[in-house]
């Protein structure tokens with residue numbers, strides 16, 4: 001069966017650094033180790049409040065990443081200008097709330113169609129491949145198609161947060177239906193959020209998926225096993241699911 005790619009999100013290396021205001025651990029170093037361990041791309045979320053990744057990180061990473069940068073960002077004028085200046089290979093547009101602990105759901109593309117169309121067109125004009133981080137909802141998938149986004153990333157948060165196997169299976173079925181629908185519409189379909197070593201396989205097994213973006217669980221595992229091992233183990237689990 002086809003390979004599935006792994007984008008490693010290194011935000012929480014920066015969380016650890018910022019907790020003490022030190023210069024270490026450096027996300028630039030993390031990207032290099034993750035790439036050597038088999039990451040197909042590096043994801044960073046430049047939040048409006050800069051709680052982890054900073055402008056400096058994005059600038060230097062753009063010069064040092066050997067694979068490709070996927071810059072996650074809110075749909076704001078400030079972020080669009082940064083993306084146009086940095087020119088990452090991919091931009092994933094995500095919803096953002098200042099107070100949230102982490103991303104709580106998908107972007108409402110359908111409810112903000114003209115703003116999304118404009119953002120996608122601006123990024124495409126800058127040569128950036130756009131992805132929209134959305135829920136597995138046909139209305140949002142149709143809106144992503146209408147916005148001319150070549151990629152979407154399906155939000156797996158509800159699946160990851162399910163509190164029992166029956167609920168998790170229900171969420172998985174919703175994801176599979178949405179992913180198949182999006183794929184049939186010609187979108188390249190990624191997925192991510194909340195995936196970890198014990199819930200990744202059923203997601204990685206979905207044949208229409210192109211790439212998974214995984215961060216928090218890999219960085220947490222790295223504290224005990226080292227980042228190289230943590231990335232390699234995640235990659236292996238994903239490939240096993242495709243065997």
Ligand SMILES: CC(=O)[C@@H](O)[C@H](O)COP(=O)(O)O
Pocket residue numbers: 009011045047072094101102103133192193215216
């Ligand atoms: C959009 C998304 O699902 C992730 O990138 C997530 O936002 C990671 O960053 P946080 O951990 O700061 O939420």
Ligand SMILES: NCC(=O)COP(=O)(O)O
Pocket residue numbers: 009043153191192193194195213214215216217
């Ligand atoms: N877009 C999802 C992502 O980059 C990583 O999310 P998480 O694994 O840190 O929850």
